[in-house]
Amino acid sequence: MKQYLDLIEDILIHGSERDDRTGVGTISVFGRQLRFDMQKGFPAVTTKSLAWKSVVSELLWFLEGSTNEHRLAEIKNDNKPYAELTEKERKTIWTLNAENQGKDLGYVSNNLGRVYSDQWRNIFEIDYSQYEIVDDKKFIDDYEEPKFERLKPNFDNSDEFIGKIYKSNTNKDVQIISKSDYTDNSGHTQYYLIQFLETNSTKISRLDAIIDGRIEDDYEIKYSNIGKMGKISKLDKQQPIYKTLFKRWCQMLERCYDHNCKEFKQYGEKGVKVCKRWHTFSNYLEDICQVYNFEKLLEDRTYQIDKDMFGSKVYSKDTCIFMPKYFNQRLINSKPLEYNGEIYLNKEDFCEKNEWASVSGLKHHLNGRYTEKYKDVHYIEIPQGKHIRYKFKRFDQITNVINEIKNNPTSRRLLVNAWNVSELKNMALPPCHYGFQFYVDGKYLSLMWNQRSIDSMLGLPFNIASYGLLLNIIAKMTGKIPCELICSLGDCHIYNNHLDGAREQLKRSPHRLPTLKMPELDYQNMTIDEVLKSVKTSDFVLENYEHDDTIKMAMAV
Numbered sequence: 410m411k412q413y414l415d416l417i418e419d420i421l422i423h424g425s426e427r428d429d430r431t432g433v434g435t436i437s438v439f440g441r442q443l444r445f446d447m448q449k450g451f452p453a454v455t456t457k458s459l460a461w462k463s464v465v466s467e468l469l470w471f472l473e474g475s476t477n478e479h480r481l482a483e484i485k486n487d488n489k490p491y492a493e494l495t496e497k498e499r500k501t502i503w504t505l506n507a508e509n510q511g512k513d514l515g516y517v518s519n520n521l522g523r524v525y526s527d528q529w530r531n532i533f534e535i536d537y538s539q540y541e542i543v544d545d546k547k548f549i550d551d552y553e554e555p556k557f558e559r560l561k562p563n564f565d566n567s568d569e570f571i572g573k574i575y576k577s578n579t580n581k582d583v584q585i586i587s588k589s590d591y592t593d594n595s596g597h598t599q600y601y602l603i604q605f606l607e608t609n610s611t612k613i614s615r616l617d618a619i620i621d622g623r624i625e626d627d628y629e630i631k632y633s634n635i636g637k638m639g640k641i642s643k644l645d646k647q648q649p650i651y652k653t654l655f656k657r658w659c660q661m662l663e664r665c666y667d668h669n670c671k672e673f674k675q676y677g678e679k680g681v682k683v684c685k686r687w688h689t690f691s692n693y694l695e696d697i698c699q700v701y702n703f704e705k706l707l708e709d710r711t712y713q714i715d716k717d718m719f720g721s722k723v724y725s726k727d728t729c730i731f732m733p734k735y736f737n738q739r740l741i742n743s744k745p746l747e748y749n750g751e752i753y754l755n756k757e758d759f760c761e762k763n764e765w766a767s768v769s770g771l772k773h774h775l776n777g778r779y780t781e782k783y784k785d786v787h788y789i790e791i792p793q794g795k796h797i798r799y800k801f802k803r804f805d806q807i808t809n810v811i812n813e814i815k816n817n818p819t820s821r822r823l824l825v826n827a828w829n830v831s832e833l834k835n836m837a838l839p840p841c842h843y844g845f846q847f848y849v850d851g852k853y854l855s856l857m858w859n860q861r862s863i864d865s866m867l868g869l870p871f872n873i874a875s876y877g878l879l880l881n882i883i884a885k886m887t888g889k890i891p892c893e894l895i896c897s898l899g900d901c902h903i904y905n906n907h908l909d910g911a912r913e914q915l916k917r918s919p920h921r922l923p924t925l926k927m928p929e930l931d932y933q934n935m936t937i938d939e940v941l942k943s944v945k946t947s948d949f950v951l952e953n954y955e956h957d958d959t960i961k962m963a964m965a966v
Contacts, residue, residue, distance in 0.1 A: 412443045412444065429904075440898070441898045456918070459951075463871070469944070472882075472941060476527050477699060482499045482500070510838060511837040516837070518698070522832075534802045539800040541752065550725075552686040563587035575619050588601055601614060605626040607629065625638075636659070665677045683723070701730040702732060709733075712732065715737045716728050717737075807937050814889070818849035825845055825846075827843050845879075859897045860897070861900065863900060876894060921953070925951060928948040
Protein backbone atom coordinates (compact mmCIF):
# COMPACT_ATOMS: atom_id res chain seq x y z
CA MET A 410 0.00 0.00 0.00
CA LYS A 411 2.96 2.34 -0.61
CA GLN A 412 0.94 3.87 -3.47
CA TYR A 413 -1.59 5.11 -0.94
CA LEU A 414 1.08 6.66 1.31
CA ASP A 415 2.66 8.34 -1.73
CA LEU A 416 -0.70 10.00 -2.47
CA ILE A 417 -1.00 11.28 1.12
CA GLU A 418 2.50 12.78 0.87
CA ASP A 419 1.63 14.30 -2.52
CA ILE A 420 -1.43 16.04 -1.04
CA LEU A 421 0.51 17.36 1.97
CA ILE A 422 3.24 18.80 -0.27
CA HIS A 423 1.25 20.05 -3.27
CA GLY A 424 -2.29 20.47 -1.92
CA SER A 425 -4.15 23.79 -2.22
CA GLU A 426 -6.32 25.10 0.60
CA ARG A 427 -10.03 24.87 -0.27
CA ASP A 428 -13.40 25.46 1.37
CA ASP A 429 -15.90 22.60 1.29
CA ARG A 430 -19.57 21.87 2.00
CA THR A 431 -18.84 20.55 5.52
CA GLY A 432 -17.22 23.78 6.67
CA VAL A 433 -14.12 21.92 7.94
CA GLY A 434 -11.84 22.95 5.07
CA THR A 435 -9.32 20.83 3.14
CA ILE A 436 -6.05 20.77 1.25
CA SER A 437 -6.55 19.18 -2.15
CA VAL A 438 -4.95 17.99 -5.40
CA PHE A 439 -6.79 16.97 -8.57
CA GLY A 440 -6.47 14.02 -10.93
CA ARG A 441 -4.51 11.07 -9.56
CA GLN A 442 -4.47 7.32 -10.27
CA LEU A 443 -3.50 4.34 -8.07
CA ARG A 444 -2.95 0.76 -9.27
CA PHE A 445 -2.87 -2.43 -7.19
CA ASP A 446 -1.67 -5.85 -8.37
CA MET A 447 -4.19 -8.28 -6.84
CA GLN A 448 -1.72 -11.15 -7.25
CA LYS A 449 0.50 -9.58 -4.58
CA GLY A 450 -2.18 -9.65 -1.89
CA PHE A 451 -5.41 -7.95 -0.87
CA PRO A 452 -5.07 -4.12 -0.89
CA ALA A 453 -5.87 -3.40 2.75
CA VAL A 454 -4.18 -0.43 4.40
CA THR A 455 -1.58 -1.66 6.95
CA THR A 456 -0.26 1.59 8.47
CA LYS A 457 -3.47 1.78 10.47
CA SER A 458 -6.35 -0.64 11.04
CA LEU A 459 -9.04 -1.07 8.40
CA ALA A 460 -12.71 -1.22 9.45
CA TRP A 461 -13.08 -4.50 7.57
CA LYS A 462 -16.48 -5.40 9.02
CA SER A 463 -17.85 -2.07 7.80
CA VAL A 464 -16.26 -2.55 4.36
CA VAL A 465 -17.85 -5.97 3.85
CA SER A 466 -21.27 -5.07 5.21
CA GLU A 467 -21.56 -1.89 3.13
CA LEU A 468 -20.65 -3.70 -0.09
CA LEU A 469 -23.14 -6.51 0.61
CA TRP A 470 -25.74 -3.81 1.34
CA PHE A 471 -25.00 -2.06 -1.96
CA LEU A 472 -25.23 -5.34 -3.85
CA GLU A 473 -28.50 -6.23 -2.12
CA GLY A 474 -30.06 -3.01 -3.43
CA SER A 475 -31.21 -1.77 -0.03
CA THR A 476 -31.28 1.94 0.80
CA ASN A 477 -32.33 1.58 4.45
CA GLU A 478 -29.58 2.22 6.99
CA HIS A 479 -31.25 -0.11 9.52
CA ARG A 480 -30.75 -2.96 7.05
CA LEU A 481 -27.05 -2.08 6.83
CA ALA A 482 -26.82 -2.45 10.62
CA GLU A 483 -28.39 -5.92 10.35
CA ILE A 484 -25.94 -7.01 7.65
CA LYS A 485 -22.99 -5.68 9.68
CA ASN A 486 -24.13 -7.88 12.56
CA ASP A 487 -24.56 -11.05 10.45
CA ASN A 488 -28.26 -10.41 9.73
CA LYS A 489 -29.33 -10.11 13.36
CA PRO A 490 -32.79 -8.41 13.41
CA TYR A 491 -32.58 -4.67 14.01
CA ALA A 492 -34.93 -4.85 17.02
CA GLU A 493 -32.43 -7.14 18.76
CA LEU A 494 -29.37 -4.93 18.17
CA THR A 495 -27.80 -2.86 20.92
CA GLU A 496 -27.38 0.89 20.44
CA LYS A 497 -23.70 0.34 19.63
CA GLU A 498 -24.50 -2.40 17.10
CA ARG A 499 -27.01 -0.10 15.37
CA LYS A 500 -24.37 2.48 14.48
CA THR A 501 -23.04 2.31 10.90
CA ILE A 502 -20.95 4.52 8.64
CA TRP A 503 -24.23 5.79 7.12
CA THR A 504 -26.04 6.60 10.39
CA LEU A 505 -25.15 10.31 10.38
CA ASN A 506 -26.18 10.68 6.73
CA ALA A 507 -29.53 9.02 7.44
CA GLU A 508 -30.17 11.17 10.51
CA ASN A 509 -29.17 14.41 8.78
CA GLN A 510 -29.38 14.56 4.97
CA GLY A 511 -31.93 11.71 4.80
CA LYS A 512 -34.24 13.43 7.26
CA ASP A 513 -33.80 16.78 5.48
CA LEU A 514 -35.03 15.17 2.25
CA GLY A 515 -38.17 13.95 4.04
CA TYR A 516 -37.31 10.25 4.36
CA VAL A 517 -38.36 8.27 7.41
CA SER A 518 -36.96 5.34 9.38
CA ASN A 519 -33.32 5.95 8.35
CA ASN A 520 -33.84 5.68 4.61
CA LEU A 521 -31.30 7.38 2.36
CA GLY A 522 -33.08 7.73 -0.96
CA ARG A 523 -31.75 6.68 -4.36
CA VAL A 524 -28.13 6.13 -3.27
CA TYR A 525 -25.57 3.64 -4.69
CA SER A 526 -27.60 0.51 -3.89
CA ASP A 527 -30.61 1.67 -5.87
CA GLN A 528 -28.58 2.82 -8.86
CA TRP A 529 -26.65 -0.46 -8.99
CA ARG A 530 -29.69 -2.73 -8.76
CA ASN A 531 -32.97 -0.84 -9.24
CA ILE A 532 -33.25 1.62 -12.12
CA PHE A 533 -36.93 1.90 -13.07
CA GLU A 534 -38.80 3.46 -15.96
CA ILE A 535 -42.57 3.71 -16.56
CA ASP A 536 -44.13 4.72 -19.88
CA TYR A 537 -47.73 5.72 -19.16
CA SER A 538 -48.56 5.82 -22.88
CA GLN A 539 -47.71 2.17 -23.62
CA TYR A 540 -49.06 -1.10 -22.20
CA GLU A 541 -48.06 -4.74 -21.93
CA ILE A 542 -49.55 -8.01 -20.72
CA VAL A 543 -47.24 -9.84 -18.34
CA ASP A 544 -47.26 -12.61 -15.74
CA ASP A 545 -48.59 -11.85 -12.27
CA LYS A 546 -45.82 -11.46 -9.71
CA LYS A 547 -45.78 -14.22 -7.14
CA PHE A 548 -45.05 -13.24 -3.56
CA ILE A 549 -43.96 -15.69 -0.86
CA ASP A 550 -44.71 -14.26 2.57
CA ASP A 551 -42.10 -15.95 4.75
CA TYR A 552 -41.69 -13.11 7.25
CA GLU A 553 -41.53 -14.22 10.88
CA GLU A 554 -42.55 -11.87 13.67
CA PRO A 555 -39.80 -11.20 16.24
CA LYS A 556 -40.30 -13.21 19.40
CA PHE A 557 -39.65 -11.41 22.66
CA GLU A 558 -38.36 -13.42 25.59
CA ARG A 559 -39.94 -13.27 29.01
CA LEU A 560 -37.59 -11.43 31.36
CA LYS A 561 -37.10 -11.96 35.06
CA PRO A 562 -37.18 -8.92 37.37
CA ASN A 563 -33.75 -7.88 38.65
CA PHE A 564 -34.09 -7.80 42.44
CA ASP A 565 -30.35 -7.25 43.01
CA ASN A 566 -30.57 -3.50 43.54
CA SER A 567 -33.28 -3.78 46.25
CA ASP A 568 -35.54 -1.21 44.56
CA GLU A 569 -39.08 -1.31 45.97
CA PHE A 570 -40.65 -1.01 42.50
CA ILE A 571 -38.83 -3.94 40.89
CA GLY A 572 -41.20 -6.82 40.10
CA LYS A 573 -44.39 -4.83 40.68
CA ILE A 574 -47.19 -5.11 38.13
CA TYR A 575 -49.14 -2.07 36.87
CA LYS A 576 -51.64 -1.43 34.05
CA SER A 577 -51.00 0.02 30.59
CA ASN A 578 -53.22 2.65 28.95
CA THR A 579 -55.33 -0.24 27.60
CA ASN A 580 -55.55 -1.95 31.00
CA LYS A 581 -53.01 -4.67 30.17
CA ASP A 582 -50.52 -5.98 32.76
CA VAL A 583 -47.01 -4.55 32.68
CA GLN A 584 -44.15 -5.47 35.02
CA ILE A 585 -41.14 -3.44 36.12
CA ILE A 586 -37.99 -5.47 35.34
CA SER A 587 -35.06 -3.27 36.36
CA LYS A 588 -33.88 0.27 37.02
CA SER A 589 -32.54 2.11 33.96
CA ASP A 590 -29.59 4.49 34.00
CA TYR A 591 -31.31 6.68 31.38
CA THR A 592 -31.54 10.40 32.15
CA ASP A 593 -33.76 12.70 30.10
CA ASN A 594 -33.00 16.28 29.01
CA SER A 595 -34.62 17.72 32.13
CA GLY A 596 -32.40 15.61 34.39
CA HIS A 597 -35.15 13.18 35.40
CA THR A 598 -33.57 9.84 36.41
CA GLN A 599 -36.48 7.67 37.57
CA TYR A 600 -36.67 5.48 34.48
CA TYR A 601 -37.31 1.74 34.47
CA LEU A 602 -37.20 -1.13 31.99
CA ILE A 603 -40.72 -2.57 31.79
CA GLN A 604 -42.24 -5.59 30.05
CA PHE A 605 -45.78 -5.91 28.73
CA LEU A 606 -46.88 -9.36 29.82
CA GLU A 607 -49.26 -10.01 26.91
CA THR A 608 -46.70 -9.46 24.12
CA ASN A 609 -43.41 -9.64 26.09
CA SER A 610 -42.28 -6.43 24.39
CA THR A 611 -40.19 -4.03 26.45
CA LYS A 612 -39.50 -0.31 26.72
CA ILE A 613 -37.94 2.20 29.11
CA SER A 614 -40.45 4.51 30.79
CA ARG A 615 -40.65 7.11 33.55
CA LEU A 616 -41.88 5.82 36.91
CA ASP A 617 -44.76 8.31 37.20
CA ALA A 618 -46.05 7.28 33.74
CA ILE A 619 -45.89 3.61 34.76
CA ILE A 620 -47.79 4.16 38.01
CA ASP A 621 -50.41 6.38 36.35
CA GLY A 622 -50.99 3.89 33.50
CA ARG A 623 -49.77 6.31 30.81
CA ILE A 624 -47.71 3.71 28.96
CA GLU A 625 -48.46 2.08 25.65
CA ASP A 626 -47.43 -1.33 24.29
CA ASP A 627 -45.86 -0.78 20.87
CA TYR A 628 -46.69 -4.35 19.83
CA GLU A 629 -50.29 -4.59 20.99
CA ILE A 630 -52.71 -5.21 18.09
CA LYS A 631 -54.88 -2.11 17.69
CA TYR A 632 -55.61 -1.47 14.02
CA SER A 633 -58.16 -3.49 12.00
CA ASN A 634 -57.59 -6.42 14.39
CA ILE A 635 -54.17 -7.05 12.83
CA GLY A 636 -51.96 -3.94 12.91
CA LYS A 637 -49.53 -2.70 15.56
CA MET A 638 -47.25 0.31 15.78
CA GLY A 639 -43.80 -1.11 16.58
CA LYS A 640 -41.09 1.25 17.82
CA ILE A 641 -41.22 4.66 16.14
CA SER A 642 -38.51 7.27 16.74
CA LYS A 643 -39.31 10.86 17.69
CA LEU A 644 -37.47 12.04 14.57
CA ASP A 645 -39.80 10.01 12.33
CA LYS A 646 -42.88 11.43 14.04
CA GLN A 647 -41.60 14.94 13.33
CA GLN A 648 -41.27 14.33 9.57
CA PRO A 649 -43.93 16.13 7.47
CA ILE A 650 -44.78 12.91 5.60
CA TYR A 651 -45.36 10.89 8.82
CA LYS A 652 -49.08 11.60 9.26
CA THR A 653 -49.76 10.89 5.60
CA LEU A 654 -47.97 7.53 5.78
CA PHE A 655 -49.76 6.54 8.99
CA LYS A 656 -53.14 7.40 7.45
CA ARG A 657 -52.32 5.44 4.27
CA TRP A 658 -51.18 2.44 6.34
CA CYS A 659 -54.41 2.43 8.38
CA GLN A 660 -56.52 2.70 5.21
CA MET A 661 -54.60 -0.18 3.61
CA LEU A 662 -55.29 -2.42 6.62
CA GLU A 663 -58.95 -1.37 6.75
CA ARG A 664 -59.75 -2.23 3.14
CA CYS A 665 -58.04 -5.61 3.45
CA TYR A 666 -59.23 -6.72 6.92
CA ASP A 667 -62.07 -4.52 8.22
CA HIS A 668 -65.43 -5.94 7.13
CA ASN A 669 -67.11 -2.60 7.94
CA CYS A 670 -64.89 -0.70 5.51
CA LYS A 671 -66.66 0.40 2.30
CA GLU A 672 -63.75 -0.83 0.18
CA PHE A 673 -63.54 -4.29 1.80
CA LYS A 674 -65.62 -5.87 -1.00
CA GLN A 675 -63.11 -4.68 -3.61
CA TYR A 676 -60.08 -5.78 -1.60
CA GLY A 677 -60.32 -8.09 1.41
CA GLU A 678 -63.28 -10.02 0.05
CA LYS A 679 -61.30 -10.67 -3.15
CA GLY A 680 -58.29 -12.01 -1.26
CA VAL A 681 -56.13 -8.88 -1.24
CA LYS A 682 -53.76 -8.88 1.74
CA VAL A 683 -51.04 -6.86 3.38
CA CYS A 684 -47.73 -8.72 3.79
CA LYS A 685 -47.07 -9.86 7.36
CA ARG A 686 -44.07 -7.57 7.71
CA TRP A 687 -46.31 -4.56 7.05
CA HIS A 688 -48.71 -5.54 9.83
CA THR A 689 -46.26 -3.54 11.96
CA PHE A 690 -46.19 0.18 11.13
CA SER A 691 -42.50 0.62 11.99
CA ASN A 692 -41.61 -2.03 9.34
CA TYR A 693 -43.84 -0.25 6.83
CA LEU A 694 -41.94 2.99 7.52
CA GLU A 695 -38.59 1.24 6.97
CA ASP A 696 -39.68 -0.21 3.63
CA ILE A 697 -41.94 2.43 2.10
CA CYS A 698 -39.16 4.87 1.17
CA GLN A 699 -37.65 2.12 -0.99
CA VAL A 700 -40.83 1.64 -3.02
CA TYR A 701 -40.36 3.09 -6.51
CA ASN A 702 -41.56 6.70 -6.94
CA PHE A 703 -41.76 7.38 -3.17
CA GLU A 704 -39.99 10.69 -3.83
CA LYS A 705 -43.01 11.73 -5.95
CA LEU A 706 -45.25 11.29 -2.89
CA LEU A 707 -43.06 13.75 -0.97
CA GLU A 708 -43.83 16.35 -3.67
CA ASP A 709 -47.41 15.36 -4.51
CA ARG A 710 -49.70 13.71 -1.93
CA THR A 711 -52.06 12.50 -4.68
CA TYR A 712 -49.63 9.70 -5.53
CA GLN A 713 -51.02 6.31 -4.43
CA ILE A 714 -49.40 3.01 -3.61
CA ASP A 715 -50.32 0.48 -6.28
CA LYS A 716 -49.95 -3.31 -6.51
CA ASP A 717 -51.79 -3.78 -9.82
CA MET A 718 -48.70 -2.96 -11.87
CA PHE A 719 -47.37 -6.33 -10.68
CA GLY A 720 -50.69 -8.18 -10.80
CA SER A 721 -50.30 -8.98 -7.13
CA LYS A 722 -52.85 -9.45 -4.38
CA VAL A 723 -50.32 -8.56 -1.71
CA TYR A 724 -49.19 -5.13 -0.57
CA SER A 725 -45.41 -5.31 0.03
CA LYS A 726 -42.15 -3.52 -0.81
CA ASP A 727 -41.56 -5.94 -3.70
CA THR A 728 -45.06 -5.80 -5.23
CA CYS A 729 -45.90 -2.08 -5.11
CA ILE A 730 -44.99 1.22 -6.69
CA PHE A 731 -46.31 4.76 -6.25
CA MET A 732 -48.17 6.29 -9.18
CA PRO A 733 -50.45 9.27 -9.79
CA LYS A 734 -54.07 8.69 -8.73
CA TYR A 735 -55.30 9.28 -12.28
CA PHE A 736 -53.10 6.60 -13.84
CA ASN A 737 -53.78 4.20 -10.98
CA GLN A 738 -57.55 4.45 -11.47
CA ARG A 739 -57.23 4.06 -15.25
CA LEU A 740 -55.36 0.80 -14.75
CA ILE A 741 -57.90 -0.55 -12.24
CA ASN A 742 -60.87 0.21 -14.52
CA SER A 743 -59.23 -0.87 -17.76
CA LYS A 744 -60.86 -3.03 -20.42
CA PRO A 745 -58.00 -3.41 -22.91
CA LEU A 746 -58.23 -3.49 -26.69
CA GLU A 747 -55.90 -4.69 -29.43
CA TYR A 748 -55.43 -3.17 -32.87
CA ASN A 749 -52.74 -4.15 -35.38
CA GLY A 750 -50.65 -5.73 -32.64
CA GLU A 751 -50.84 -2.65 -30.36
CA ILE A 752 -52.45 -2.78 -26.92
CA TYR A 753 -54.73 0.02 -25.72
CA LEU A 754 -55.95 0.45 -22.15
CA ASN A 755 -59.59 1.17 -23.05
CA LYS A 756 -61.85 2.79 -25.69
CA GLU A 757 -60.91 6.32 -24.68
CA ASP A 758 -57.18 5.53 -24.88
CA PHE A 759 -57.66 4.04 -28.37
CA CYS A 760 -59.52 7.09 -29.65
CA GLU A 761 -56.96 9.49 -28.17
CA LYS A 762 -54.18 7.77 -30.11
CA ASN A 763 -56.15 7.22 -33.35
CA GLU A 764 -57.71 10.48 -34.52
CA TRP A 765 -59.91 8.74 -37.09
CA ALA A 766 -61.81 6.88 -34.35
CA SER A 767 -64.70 8.09 -32.19
CA VAL A 768 -65.73 6.72 -28.80
CA SER A 769 -69.39 6.36 -29.81
CA GLY A 770 -68.59 4.58 -33.08
CA LEU A 771 -66.13 2.23 -31.43
CA LYS A 772 -68.62 1.53 -28.64
CA HIS A 773 -71.29 0.50 -31.16
CA HIS A 774 -68.81 -1.80 -32.93
CA LEU A 775 -67.69 -3.47 -29.71
CA ASN A 776 -71.30 -3.95 -28.64
CA GLY A 777 -71.96 -6.10 -31.73
CA ARG A 778 -72.90 -3.55 -34.41
CA TYR A 779 -70.18 -4.48 -36.91
CA THR A 780 -68.46 -1.53 -38.57
CA GLU A 781 -65.90 -2.02 -41.36
CA LYS A 782 -63.96 0.96 -40.05
CA TYR A 783 -63.23 -0.84 -36.75
CA LYS A 784 -63.00 -4.41 -38.06
CA ASP A 785 -59.49 -5.01 -36.64
CA VAL A 786 -60.29 -3.62 -33.18
CA HIS A 787 -61.28 -6.10 -30.49
CA TYR A 788 -61.21 -6.65 -26.73
CA ILE A 789 -58.36 -8.66 -25.26
CA GLU A 790 -59.08 -11.67 -23.10
CA ILE A 791 -56.35 -11.66 -20.45
CA PRO A 792 -55.45 -15.25 -19.43
CA GLN A 793 -55.49 -16.25 -15.79
CA GLY A 794 -52.15 -15.53 -14.12
CA LYS A 795 -51.48 -12.50 -16.32
CA HIS A 796 -52.40 -8.80 -16.14
CA ILE A 797 -52.15 -5.59 -18.11
CA ARG A 798 -49.91 -2.77 -16.95
CA TYR A 799 -48.09 0.30 -18.19
CA LYS A 800 -44.78 -0.54 -19.85
CA PHE A 801 -42.40 -0.88 -16.98
CA LYS A 802 -38.68 -1.60 -16.96
CA ARG A 803 -36.38 -2.45 -14.11
CA PHE A 804 -32.70 -2.44 -14.97
CA ASP A 805 -30.26 -4.31 -12.72
CA GLN A 806 -26.76 -3.13 -13.59
CA ILE A 807 -24.96 -5.71 -11.44
CA THR A 808 -26.74 -8.69 -12.98
CA ASN A 809 -26.24 -7.19 -16.42
CA VAL A 810 -22.49 -6.67 -16.05
CA ILE A 811 -22.01 -10.22 -14.69
CA ASN A 812 -23.85 -11.64 -17.70
CA GLU A 813 -21.84 -9.47 -20.09
CA ILE A 814 -18.51 -10.56 -18.58
CA LYS A 815 -19.57 -14.18 -19.08
CA ASN A 816 -21.03 -13.83 -22.56
CA ASN A 817 -19.28 -10.83 -24.12
CA PRO A 818 -15.94 -10.55 -22.30
CA THR A 819 -14.21 -8.23 -24.82
CA SER A 820 -17.00 -5.65 -24.61
CA ARG A 821 -15.95 -2.08 -23.82
CA ARG A 822 -19.31 -1.57 -22.09
CA LEU A 823 -18.71 -3.57 -18.92
CA LEU A 824 -19.74 -0.61 -16.78
CA VAL A 825 -21.92 0.21 -13.78
CA ASN A 826 -22.91 3.86 -13.31
CA ALA A 827 -24.33 5.43 -10.13
CA TRP A 828 -24.32 9.08 -11.29
CA ASN A 829 -28.01 9.41 -12.22
CA VAL A 830 -28.38 13.18 -12.69
CA SER A 831 -32.18 13.19 -12.53
CA GLU A 832 -32.14 11.52 -9.10
CA LEU A 833 -29.25 13.33 -7.37
CA LYS A 834 -31.76 15.51 -5.53
CA ASN A 835 -33.31 12.35 -4.04
CA MET A 836 -30.06 11.05 -2.54
CA ALA A 837 -28.89 11.63 1.05
CA LEU A 838 -25.37 11.68 -0.43
CA PRO A 839 -24.63 11.91 -4.16
CA PRO A 840 -22.15 9.19 -5.23
CA CYS A 841 -18.50 9.91 -4.50
CA HIS A 842 -17.36 6.81 -6.42
CA TYR A 843 -19.76 7.16 -9.32
CA GLY A 844 -18.88 4.40 -11.76
CA PHE A 845 -16.72 1.34 -12.38
CA GLN A 846 -15.61 -0.68 -15.39
CA PHE A 847 -14.36 -4.26 -15.82
CA TYR A 848 -11.72 -5.48 -18.26
CA VAL A 849 -11.30 -9.15 -19.21
CA ASP A 850 -7.93 -10.43 -20.42
CA GLY A 851 -8.30 -14.17 -20.97
CA LYS A 852 -8.74 -15.74 -17.54
CA TYR A 853 -7.98 -12.47 -15.71
CA LEU A 854 -10.43 -9.78 -14.59
CA SER A 855 -9.50 -6.20 -13.70
CA LEU A 856 -11.62 -3.36 -12.30
CA MET A 857 -11.23 0.40 -12.51
CA TRP A 858 -13.46 2.80 -10.61
CA ASN A 859 -13.89 6.56 -10.94
CA GLN A 860 -14.32 8.82 -7.93
CA ARG A 861 -15.16 12.53 -7.95
CA SER A 862 -14.48 13.28 -4.26
CA ILE A 863 -11.91 11.47 -2.12
CA ASP A 864 -11.67 11.75 1.66
CA SER A 865 -8.11 10.48 1.49
CA MET A 866 -7.64 9.66 5.18
CA LEU A 867 -10.94 7.98 6.13
CA GLY A 868 -12.68 7.19 2.86
CA LEU A 869 -10.02 6.09 0.38
CA PRO A 870 -8.61 3.06 2.27
CA PHE A 871 -12.22 1.96 2.71
CA ASN A 872 -12.99 2.44 -1.00
CA ILE A 873 -9.88 0.53 -2.09
CA ALA A 874 -10.81 -2.45 0.09
CA SER A 875 -14.46 -2.31 -0.98
CA TYR A 876 -13.68 -2.42 -4.70
CA GLY A 877 -11.03 -5.06 -4.05
CA LEU A 878 -13.72 -7.22 -2.47
CA LEU A 879 -16.18 -6.47 -5.29
CA LEU A 880 -13.56 -7.53 -7.86
CA ASN A 881 -13.05 -10.82 -6.01
CA ILE A 882 -16.80 -11.55 -5.81
CA ILE A 883 -17.45 -10.80 -9.50
CA ALA A 884 -14.35 -12.78 -10.49
CA LYS A 885 -15.69 -15.79 -8.58
CA MET A 886 -19.10 -15.46 -10.25
CA THR A 887 -17.60 -15.24 -13.73
CA GLY A 888 -14.85 -17.85 -13.36
CA LYS A 889 -12.00 -15.33 -13.58
CA ILE A 890 -8.87 -14.50 -11.56
CA PRO A 891 -8.58 -11.01 -10.01
CA CYS A 892 -5.77 -9.17 -11.81
CA GLU A 893 -5.50 -5.41 -11.30
CA LEU A 894 -7.47 -2.87 -9.25
CA ILE A 895 -7.25 0.72 -10.49
CA CYS A 896 -8.76 3.92 -9.13
CA SER A 897 -9.03 7.18 -11.08
CA LEU A 898 -9.43 10.00 -8.58
CA GLY A 899 -10.73 13.54 -8.97
CA ASP A 900 -10.60 15.90 -5.96
CA CYS A 901 -8.18 14.15 -3.57
CA HIS A 902 -8.34 15.99 -0.26
CA ILE A 903 -7.30 15.81 3.36
CA TYR A 904 -9.59 17.58 5.83
CA ASN A 905 -7.89 20.15 8.05
CA ASN A 906 -8.77 18.15 11.17
CA HIS A 907 -7.06 15.07 9.63
CA LEU A 908 -3.68 16.69 8.92
CA ASP A 909 -2.01 15.47 12.13
CA GLY A 910 -3.29 11.97 11.44
CA ALA A 911 -1.86 12.10 7.92
CA ARG A 912 1.58 13.11 9.17
CA GLU A 913 1.46 10.36 11.81
CA GLN A 914 0.62 7.77 9.18
CA LEU A 915 3.56 8.78 6.99
CA LYS A 916 5.93 7.95 9.86
CA ARG A 917 4.85 4.30 9.63
CA SER A 918 6.12 1.60 7.26
CA PRO A 919 3.72 -0.66 5.31
CA HIS A 920 3.39 -4.34 6.32
CA ARG A 921 2.95 -7.34 4.04
CA LEU A 922 -0.51 -7.45 2.44
CA PRO A 923 -3.08 -9.96 3.76
CA THR A 924 -4.99 -12.54 1.74
CA LEU A 925 -8.75 -12.69 1.33
CA LYS A 926 -10.68 -15.79 2.38
CA MET A 927 -14.18 -16.06 0.92
CA PRO A 928 -16.96 -18.59 1.69
CA GLU A 929 -17.00 -21.74 -0.46
CA LEU A 930 -19.96 -21.50 -2.85
CA ASP A 931 -20.85 -22.56 -6.38
CA TYR A 932 -20.55 -18.91 -7.45
CA GLN A 933 -20.60 -19.47 -11.21
CA ASN A 934 -23.99 -21.17 -11.08
CA MET A 935 -25.63 -18.67 -8.72
CA THR A 936 -27.29 -15.30 -9.23
CA ILE A 937 -26.07 -12.34 -7.22
CA ASP A 938 -29.20 -12.57 -5.04
CA GLU A 939 -28.55 -16.25 -4.37
CA VAL A 940 -24.97 -15.45 -3.36
CA LEU A 941 -26.12 -12.71 -1.00
CA LYS A 942 -28.64 -15.01 0.68
CA SER A 943 -25.88 -17.58 1.23
CA VAL A 944 -23.31 -15.34 2.93
CA LYS A 945 -22.89 -13.11 5.97
CA THR A 946 -20.37 -10.44 6.83
CA SER A 947 -18.20 -12.64 9.05
CA ASP A 948 -17.74 -15.14 6.18
CA PHE A 949 -15.24 -12.77 4.52
CA VAL A 950 -11.90 -12.87 6.36
CA LEU A 951 -8.57 -11.10 5.90
CA GLU A 952 -5.96 -13.69 6.78
CA ASN A 953 -2.49 -12.71 8.07
CA TYR A 954 -3.56 -9.08 8.33
CA GLU A 955 -0.78 -7.17 10.11
CA HIS A 956 -1.49 -3.51 10.77
CA ASP A 957 -0.53 -0.60 13.00
CA ASP A 958 -2.82 1.02 15.57
CA THR A 959 -5.93 3.00 14.70
CA ILE A 960 -5.50 6.72 14.04
CA LYS A 961 -8.65 8.41 15.34
CA MET A 962 -10.14 11.05 13.04
CA ALA A 963 -13.62 12.57 13.00
CA MET A 964 -15.81 12.06 9.94
CA ALA A 965 -16.89 15.24 8.13
CA VAL A 966 -20.60 15.08 7.31
